[in-house]
Amino acid sequence: MKILVCISHVPDTTSKINFTENDSKFDSNGVQYVINPYDEFALTRAMWFKEKQGASVTVVNVGNASTEPTLRKALAIGADDAIRVNTEATDGLSVAKELAEVVKNGGYDLVLAGKESIDYNGGMVPGMLATLLDFNFVNACIGLEVDGDKATIAREIDGGKETLSCNLPLVIAGQKGMVEEKDLRIPNMRGIMMARKKPLNVVAPVGANAVTTTVSFEKPAAKAACKLVDAEHVEELIDLLHNEAKVI
Amino acid sequence: MSVLVYTESSEGKFKKAAYEVTSYGKKVAEQLGTNLVVLAINSDDPAALYAYGAEKVLNIANDSLNTFNAKVYADIIKQAAEKEQAQVVIVESSSNSLYLAPIVAVNLNAGYTNNVVTLPSSTAPFVVKRKAFSNKAFNNTEIHSDIKVLSLAKNSFGLVENNVSGSTEDFSPLIIESGLTSESVERTTGKVTIADADIVVSGGRGLKGPENWGIVEELAEVLGAATACSKPVSDLGWRPHSEHVGQTGKPVASNLYIAIGISGAIQHLAGVNSSKVKVVINTDPEAPFFKAADYGIVGDAFEVVPKLIEKLKEFKANNS
Ligand SMILES: Cc1cc2nc3c(=O)[nH]c(=O)nc-3n(C[C@H](O)[C@H](O)[C@H](O)COP(=O)(O)OP(=O)(O)OC[C@H]3O[C@@H](n4cnc5c(N)ncnc54)[C@H](O)[C@@H]3O)c2cc1C
Numbered sequence: 287m288k289i290l291v292c293i294s295h296v297p298d299t300t301s302k303i304n305f306t307e308n309d310s311k312f313d314s315n316g317v318q319y320v321i322n323p324y325d326e327f328a329l330t331r332a333m334w335f336k337e338k339q340g341a342s343v344t345v346v347n348v349g350n351a352s353t354e355p356t357l358r359k360a361l362a363i364g365a366d367d368a369i370r371v372n373t374e375a376t377d378g379l380s381v382a383k384e385l386a387e388v389v390k391n392g393g394y395d396l397v398l399a400g401k402e403s404i405d406y407n408g409g410m411v412p413g414m415l416a417t418l419l420d421f422n423f424v425n426a427c428i429g430l431e432v433d434g435d436k437a438t439i440a441r442e443i444d445g446g447k448e449t450l451s452c453n454l455p456l457v458i459a460g461q462k463g464m465v466e467e468k469d470l471r472i473p474n475m476r477g478i479m480m481a482r483k484k485p486l487n488v489v490a491p492v493g494a495n496a497v498t499t500t501v502s503f504e505k506p507a508a509k510a511a512c513k514l515v516d517a518e519h520v521e522e523l524i525d526l527l528h529n530e531a532k533v534i
Numbered sequence: 535m536s537v538l539v540y541t542e543s544s545e546g547k548f549k550k551a552a553y554e555v556t557s558y559g560k561k562v563a564e565q566l567g568t569n570l571v572v573l574a575i576n577s578d579d580p581a582a583l584y585a586y587g588a589e590k591v592l593n594i595a596n597d598s599l600n601t602f603n604a605k606v607y608a609d610i611i612k613q614a615a616e617k618e619q620a621q622v623v624i625v626e627s628s629s630n631s632l633y634l635a636p637i638v639a640v641n642l643n644a645g646y647t648n649n650v651v652t653l654p655s656s657t658a659p660f661v662v663k664r665k666a667f668s669n670k671a672f673n674n675t676e677i678h679s680d681i682k683v684l685s686l687a688k689n690s691f692g693l694v695e696n697n698v699s700g701s702t703e704d705f706s707p708l709i710i711e712s713g714l715t716s717e718s719v720e721r722t723t724g725k726v727t728i729a730d731a732d733i734v735v736s737g738g739r740g741l742k743g744p745e746n747w748g749i750v751e752e753l754a755e756v757l758g759a760a761t762a763c764s765k766p767v768s769d770l771g772w773r774p775h776s777e778h779v780g781q782t783g784k785p786v787a788s789n790l791y792i793a794i795g796i797s798g799a800i801q802h803l804a805g806v807n808s809s810k811v812k813v814v815i816n817t818d819p820e821a822p823f824f825k826a827a828d829y830g831i832v833g834d835a836f837e838v839v840p841k842l843i844e845k846l847k848e849f850k851a852n853n854s
């Protein structure tokens with residue numbers, strides 16, 4: 287089985303979000319970048335397939351050279367090789383088109399991605415990629431088994447879960463549940479040393495056009511101060527929620 | 535030309551989100567000077583959408599569609615969009631709609647954005663405001679393609695009554711093969727889901743252990759609320775993963791969110807701050823959640839919550 291894991295390079299979850307150039311650009315000053323948390327679940331599941339079923343694991347990012355440390359981290363976790371499609375990731379559809387080219391050229395039969403990237407929260411690349419390739423697709427995956435070319439997938443639905451089956455090739459958009467939190471891999475020293483020698487291939491983009499652009503960013507309006515209610519008078523909270531906030 | 539809205543129903547019944555997305559679609563159609571067409575699959579009462587501005591409902595009755603399939607449904611939406619020459623296609627933000635929307639977008643060669651929170655600020659160019667950075671910011675996105683696909687963020691627009699004399703047309707689309715088989719669907723029965731809930735009651739590590747969740751569940755029951763938890767609580771196995779809310783868990787966009795024994799870490803707040811009103815109950819007045827909340831009680835959950843339950847029961851008895 288040839289697995290491709292799509293890795294999005296995103297600001298660490300603790301990052302303060304600021305904008306520059308008249309609120310037209312994200313301010314990356316002082317921001318730490320990490321593997322998108324949802325993609326970590328996908329990558330860890332891929333390592334399981336590698337260890338238990340002999341799968342090969344390639345990681346890919348569509349982005350400029352600044353994303354390479356994130357790809358190296360994925361190599362340190364255990365991926366065999368990495369591909370960077372050398373272009374700015376501007377919108378979901380163009381990223382999906384670039385990834386589709388990588389999948390076709392590499393003959394991957396299982397593509398693992400995250401449910402959404404935590405920066406733009408687009409929630410679209412995996413579904414678009416699958417549709418462009420005419421692969422099967424399951425979103426919000428919380429469990430994946432593969433036996434030969436048959437896959438069994440659990441997906442989260444509102445208020446429950448659905449179990450699905452299909453043949454490969456398949457694109458998965460994963461989240462927690464694909465593996466448990468405690469099983470997430472972090473790179474160890476040996477992994478980091480080995481990652482330096484693993485191939486990171488930079489490929490030219492097909493040059494897909496973006497169909498969406500960010501015109502400007504905004505921060506939420508400042509909030510009024512919290513109204514405190516005395517712990518001895520909880521009925522005041524009920525009164526406020528009923529008469530002021532009108533939510534009960 | 536038209537605006538096409540796809541509404542979901544569960545066992546034939548529309549949920550609030552179906553009316554919200556119809557209300558929104560009506561306003562977008564007005565902005566574009568065109569008509570609204572609403573697509574409904576296996577609904578018992580398509581005419582219920584007229585009250586929110588649905589001039590025309592395309593109604594599909596087909597038992598083979600009782601089980602959701604993203605690819606099949608996306609193809610049906612494409613057929614409806616082509617038949618109605620839709621310029622804009624709008625869906626909800628349920629797990630099913632978020633699953634099918636990117637497929638619809640590729641099928642229609644359309645640009646797509648989810649998390650939309652307002653009406654387009656302009657229609658030519660077509661610009662909408664959406665949530666980004668896990669609710670820590672917004673971005674105004676321009677969609678350049680001829681057809682646009684939008685997913686409306688839950689509870690961001692509200693219901694707008696707009697009674698029109700609508701009509702319902704039967705629609706019999708082609709049903710494609712998907713290659714995916716649904717083996718089983720398990721639902722947690724009888725519980726309000728986080729996705730649908732108007733009120734969410736959430737517990738954190740401050741509750742000390744799973745055996746103490748009775749007060750969270752009872753408070754939720756009195757309020758008709760869904761229960762949720764912080765990430766460490768689900769990581770520790772005190773509560774199921776499906777209750778984990780926050781940046782890397784489920785997003786919450788309810789009218790009221792009550793956080794009990796939750797410190798208010800940035801990753802937690804990111805996922806819940808779309809809720810309209812937030813209440814925190816915490817022993818530590820310095821807990822960051824107090825900066826994000828609208829109302830707060832500094833106190834011990836094991837004393838405050840039982841009192842709150844008792845007073846709420848009195849309140850409910852007097853107000854019903
Ligand atoms: C990559 C990443 C992603 C993350 N994603 C999420 C996410 O999606 N969701 C999420 O929730 N977290 C997330 N976290 C974790 C987050 O950083 C915090 O660790 C977590 O939210 C803390 O949970 P908590 O508030 O329940 O626990 P704690 O931080 O331990 O807080 C417990 C609180 O309870 C209060 N307390 C104690 N006793 C009582 C009492 N008797 N009565 C009332 N209050 C009491 C304390 O004062 C304290 O404020 C993420 C972290 C990382 C690194």
Ligand SMILES: Nc1ncnc2c1ncn2[C@@H]1O[C@H](COP(=O)(O)O)[C@@H](O)[C@H]1O
Pocket residue numbers: 292293294295322324325346347348349375378381398399400401402403404406407408409410411412
């Ligand atoms: N620039 C990118 N390069 C590689 N994979 C990406 C990129 N952007 C998004 N993805 C993948 O698509 C998933 C969903 O991203 P998004 O649609 O942007 O929310 C991510 O979790 C990644 O797995």
